[in-house]
Each structure stands twice: as structure tokens, then as C-alpha cells.
Amino acid sequence: MEETIKNTELKKPCINCGAELRYQPGTKNISCEYCGHLEEIALGEHGFKELELYPYLKEMGAQKHSEEISMLNCKNCGANQHIEENYKSLHCVYCSMPLVLEDAYKEDWILPGAVLPFQIDQKRSFQIFQQWVKGLWFAPNKLKKAALDPQFTKGLYLPYWTFDAQLKATYSGQRGVYYYENKRVRNSQGKMVNQRVRRTRWYPASGKIAGFVDDTLVKASQQRQGRIPTKIAHWNLKLLQPFNSSFLRGFVTEKYTIPLKQGHLTAKGEAERIAKRWCRQDIGGDTQRLTHMDMSLSEETFKHILLPVYVSAYRYNGKEYNFFINGENGNISGSRPYSFWKIFFTVVLVLLLIAAIVILARNN
Template sequence: MDQIQRSEHKKGCANCGAELRYKPGSQQLHCDYCGYEEFIEAAKSSFEELELQHYLKIVGNNAHAQTIQLLHCKNCGANQHVEEHYKSLKCVYCSEPLILEDMEREGWILPTALVPFQLDLKEARAIFRKWVNGLWWAPDKLKKAALDPEGLHGLYLPYWTFDAHLRAHYRGQRGDHYYERQTYRTKQGRQTRQVRKTRWRHVSGTVSGLLDDILIVASQEKGRQLPAKIAFWNLKELVAFNSKYLSGFVTEKYTVSLKEGHHRSFQQAKRMANTWIRRDIGGDAQRIHQTDIALSNETFKHILLPVYISAYRYNGKNYHFYINGQTGTVTGGRPYSFWKIFFLVLFVLVVIALIAIFAP
């Protein structure tokens, strides 16, 4: 995973010169040392939708080359970028130390917009601790990990969004259910029952509509897929991209190309077209024999969305825990304590044995 460009003109605190960080849920940068705050210029609520076919032709050449700096994890291969000093920084996925890589130049597309973090680190830790404490049979080490102030990291994940006008011609069949009385024999004699049947007729037609913000994750590697439970953001809160929102957080660059992202969005468009077609056919059942789909006025955005992540290793296996940085929804894989379960089962067996011995 390559990462977002480091700001070339980073501004320090006007009072003490320390680094300013974005204050989640606000329009301000904050100094952790002296408390100084600086406003981020008013964010635009509207931003340019980029013309898809134009970018598909030019992306990959040097027309959009940017200088980026990577922090590389030798353990899991992830590359991360931070808008802060990287000394002693650990990988958000496996907690191994990150190593500074050489500068690289490559063609890539800058983010158009982002959803800023609405939860600060203190709030995220409180949510994480509450969730962990509610887990039955969790190892004590996991509960201690939830208290580790260095164990939770804010991460901006890259996504593609695609808009288009969809028009689909279809041929198929509409099925309408009806019932017939059927007689059959049993040991008790002749019985009757209602049997459902379907009357089919051929249909054809056209559906059309606007596809708005088909969301495609742009950083997807085996073993690090974001759980669907937290992958919901209110995109109405997108603001125009400003690198100041990245300060204090880790940011990933997309690894799913624009071309691949477009291919995946088309698969979603096909599923949406089938839904529209079935609704248009109507009846009790539908069969779709042929569909010709055309997309026009295709545009896209490269956006960043906020999530907190904690990596925990138990019995040789990595577990990841996630908090949606906008909504506070939490989920993750979890280990079970063998010994807690063992002693509970043992306790239950002892209780049963005592009841059996002393029962009258």
C-alpha cells in the first residue's frame, strides 16, 4: 500500500513551534504541547467530479506523478504515510516497526474529498475498552491491550466513488402465481390441497436512472479486509480535500487501480440494474434472459474515509479491531481464552458432581 503525499509546507505551532494536529470533530488544528488552536479555512461542501474516461486514458503516465515517501513494514508488507514525525512508528496492521523507504515517483490521482474524523483518540479508546470488556471469555492480555495508549491508530482509508447514468434494455419473463385444487390419496382416504403454479409470459422493456456514489474500497489485501459492519459512512459529510485533516493520522494510498475500481463498480451497477428490471417486470416472479447495459456521463472521486484500528497478537495469530471514525461503530476478530473456558467447564462439572453426591 503506497501512501498519500507528505505536505511540503507543514506549518508548526505559532506559539511553541511544535507540530499541529487535526482536532477531530472540528475545523481546527491543535497543539498538544501548549493548547494553541488554528482554524482550517472553511471546507467546501462541493467538489469536482472527475470525468472517468479521460482519466482512464491518462492515468499511469507521468501526467499526475507525485513525490511520495513510504514507511515500509518488513513483516506484512504494508506501506504507510503519516503527517507527523515517523520515529519509532509501528505498523497499524501488525505492530512491527516501520522502516523509512526511499522517495518514489509514480502516476497517481490525488484525493478529491474526505470525511474528517469525528471521534478523537480518547473517545475511540473509551469505545474500544467498553467493547473489549463486554467480550465473554476474552484473554486478560486482550483487556490489557485495550488500555495501551499506543495500541490504537487513526487511519484514513482510500475509496473510489463512481457516478453514472445507467440505461438497460432487457428481455425476460413475468410470472404470476395462481392456485389449483389437487386431489391425492392417503391412508385416511382422498384428500385435497391447493397447489401453487406460475403462469409465465414474455416481457421486454427499458430501465434507466442515476447511479450515485457507488463506493469501492481502494486498499484491499488478503487478510486485511475491512469488516462490512463498520464500512458505512455518511458521504454527505464529505469535504474538499485538505492535507491539514491528515495531520496526526496514518493515511493509505490506493492499491486498487482506477481501472480495477471501475470494473468492480460495473459489477455493482449490473446488480442494481437487475433490481430495477425485476421491479419493472413486476408480478410474483421474474426471469431475466438478456440485459444490455450502457453507462454514460461517468464520473468518479478518490476519497478518504476515517477508521481507528488496533492490532493484537495472541497465540501466534494477528487479530484486528476496528472503530468507524465517523460513527463510532466497533467490531473485530476476537480470541478466546482456553483456560477461562476450561475452568468454567470444570467448575460446572464439580457443581453437578456435588449435587449428585448430596442429593437426597
């Protein structure tokens, strides 16, 4: 394990010109932006390492499978972020406020088991952002100008926990089967007519279900008060790669702030929802009542993984706005400001047009 940690800390300069190598999105290479030299990222031969949950929490302690990294805390918004040595722009990825390198401190983190590398580069994310901004009605001109500057768009790896488990449950409930009866009712015209009414017959049901719950995804940081929109928070986990810090070169990494124990409680809640769904499927019929369920999880494992997004932070009239682009599939979402004057003049123009139409109508 010690050798693995050391390998993740290596800072390899370009063998041709000595410049720092950066990860090339959509590939398994790091490259030199000055001379074009390429190097392939060496991936682990044994794939992802799933960590046993309970032995880790109870026996191995927080230091097992961990390493020390440099962290910077944004004094404006509170975000904790790890910035690779070759990342030149020391500004908070969320609010764009300057970060002071001298304020860096060392902190342990559970070594990521896997990373989903960026599949689109900053240039493509910048184009997606530009297209989105151009489609916004009543956007301030300053926002459109901001969209012309790539420095406002930064790549960020978000921390997540994933949990696997064997799930078993016993249940009792009722299976509902629909049937229909004809009923005489008075319609809106006062006439008696036949109406088909649905009824339900209930039958007792009980049984057992079992299955494997794979990769329950739980966010591992507060992510600026939950601002990562649900719309973009969907990644193809089949693209996960065994962790290697070379994938982080040129990007910012947010450290988890939600403890593993808390993440596990969230995952257990999701497992209960899955179990209830499986029980209802097992009950069958047209509708179901689940009156009791006894669930157990075994062979629980977890991973700390990193998932990619691009973030653009912009301030307008003293208020902060964020825009997010999924670094794997390019989906975009964000908040946006409105230009008071554009809306005002549009309303005035509409009122003038209406007044002109009314005057012409009267004259005719």
C-alpha cells in the first residue's frame, strides 16, 4: 500500500522541456502543452479496490488507505479544494475569489479508489457554456462578455461515495387485483347512466427477496450548499478508471466533507427504497400494500470516487451565480441573472406597440 501511495504523489515533468504534464481529457494520456510530448497513464492491473465497510470503520481506522494532500480553503465561500502543483490559476472554482497559496495546509483523505476522467476538454465546455449563454433571454451584457473568457470556466473533480452490498429482506403485505362493476349514476344532464367503476380485491402476500445492490452513489461533500444541479449529476460509471493522480493534473479536486459513516446511512436509506421496490415487484398484482419488511445488508464495501464537472462562477450586482457542465457528457445547468434595463425597455417597447396599434385602429 505504501508503494501505491508514493506512486500517486509523483510529479513527472516533461522529459523534453521540463514543463508540467497535464491530463488530456478523453484519453489515458498526460501531455505537455508546450512541446506536445505524450505519456500514457499507468493504470493498476487489478482494477478498482473495493474496501470492506465495517472492518474499515471499526478496525482499520481513518488512516488506512489514506494519504496526505495540500488543501486550500476559500475564505469567501468556504469550499475546500486541492489544487495540483501545476494548476496556475489560484482562484476558487466556485466563487472565483483569489486563494492564498501561503494558507495551504496538509490534511489526510481516504485515497480514491476510482476516478471518472474528464471526457470533454475545457475548450469544448467553454463552447457549451457560450451556446447556453447566447440562448438566454434578457441576460446582462457583462454575462455575455464573461462567456468570452475561458478563465471563468474551471474543471473540478467532485467526491462521491459508492456502496455495494448483498441485500436480503422478508416481507408481508397484500396483493391488489383490479376488477370493474357497473354503477347507475346521474350525469350532468340529470339522466341516469351506467358508469364503469374500478374496485380492488386484496389477497394476503408474503415472501423473501434478495439481490446485489451495486454502486449506490452518495455525494461526499456539501458542494456549496447542494448547488450541483440534479440535472447534470448523472455520470456513466462504466467509464470509471482505477485511481491515478495523473488524471487530476490541471484540475481542481474538492475534498469530501461528508464522513463515510454519514454517507453509509444515506446509502442504507437508498437500499431500503430499493428493497421496497423489489418487494412490490415480488408481490405482483395491479397494486400492492407493504405492511412489514425486515431488511439486512451483508458483504458491504465502499469506494471513494471522483467525478468531473466544469464550473463557471460569475458575480453580477454583488450576487454570485454558478454554471455547471458535466465533464463526461456535456449536460449544462445553472442560475442566471436578468438585466433590469433590457426587461424595462422591452416592456416599454411592447406598450408603445400596443398603443400604436390602438391609435391606428381608432383612426380607421
